[in-house]
Amino acid sequence: MTRNPSSADTDRFAMLTFERDIAAPLSVLWQVWTAPAARMVWAAPTSSVTVEFVEADGRVGGREVSLCKVEGQPDIRCEVGWLDMQPALRSVNYEVVSSAGVTQSAALVTADLSGAGELSRLTVTVQLSSLAENMAAGYRQGFDAGLKNLAATAERTMVLEKVIRAPRSLVWGAWMNPETLPQWWGPDGFSCRTTRIDLRAGGEWVFDMIAPDGTVFPNHHRYGEVRAEERIGYTLLWGENGPKHADAWASFEEQDGATKVTLGMVFSTAAEFQDAKGFGAIELGMQTLGKLERFVASR
Structure with a gap:
């Protein structure tokens, strides 16, 4: 017997797309998106969040582990694994978010870069699977804030x-x-x-x-x-x-x-x-x- 998916099932999966124009050359945008030292600058979505990088290996097969810390709340652990990197063109990574030892979500993140001269565009597609609860709203908020920070970072990066x-x-x-x-x-x-x-x-x-x-x-x-x-x-x-x-x-x-x-x-x-x-x-x-x-x- 084939079971029709319930609304609860479909709510667990989402395809999210984020686009942002950035006043920086592609070579700069690529470095800000992938270089661990730059990612540490823009990773925190708001000033109330502190991001601590435990591990950072920004190459294919490498892994990045960070802890998002908010006072009075359990740390949120984010693990990123780099699956594909085509410099100044595309990256693909997985992302697993957990808290208190419980996996909250898993996602496949594809970033496409385009542009010419001093203006670039970053398009990020997230294929999200929410495991403990519906994480789509949190992902939208987090990526919107993160990419806003990234743009400001890229525009002051040499x-x-x-x-x-x-x-x-x-x-x-x-x-x-x-x-x-x-x-x-x-x-x-x-x-x-x-x-x-x-x-x-x-x-x-x-x-x-x-x-x-x-x-x-x-x-x-x-x-x-x-x-x-x-x-x-x-x-x-x-x-x-x-x-x-x-x-x-x-x-x-x-x-x-x-x-x-x-x-x-x-x-x-x-x-x-x-x-x-x-x-x-x-x-x-x-x-x-x-x-x-x-x-x-x-x-």
Whole structure:
């Protein structure tokens, strides 16, 4: 005998679609959507929610585990598994939400990216199965808020990319060696004067960047994540223990014996992002990656 599905059964399944136009290039939108350091910036739907990332591996086969915390309520655990990634085009992931050890929902999430120039569109399709209760309304609210945050994050994010003709181990070694990093870091003509340096998760680099005219720019990098030969995540401060300037990350990807380096920065405010663009931060950042390339070539 075939049982006709009840309204309770059909309420458990939903197809949800979210679309948003974003004032950022596709390369930036892709990084903000997939890079763990950027996802940590926009993940919390509201200011009353704190999101703690327990695990974050943003590649095919990788997993992301986060805890959404609201005062006085049980933590909500979200597990994301990346199933497919086509850079600047599409991603597919599963998402399982649970609370107090009970699975609340499971979903298949497909993100499609399109656009040209400085304007992109993100279309997210969620195939949702509610298990403990009808989660559709909560998903609508959460994704609407999350994508609003994502758009604001993308619009103050800078992404630099460079393919360096050297093995990843050499590029990583030049970046994560306390002896060599200060030798090449900074734009052409700049030098670094280090106060202390500890390039580990939980470590820091306190240093001055010195311009060709002698102007001193105090810097403080705090390292939150270090995955050997894959990526680092760190915070940029205006001088030692100063105000936060940006959340940043660098990733290292093998490409036919070469290494694609991606350097991303989410500036603390849109005004800081515009100021940075105005004084040539993109060009100066590419000069820095050029110095890294020359340094590695000389080894």
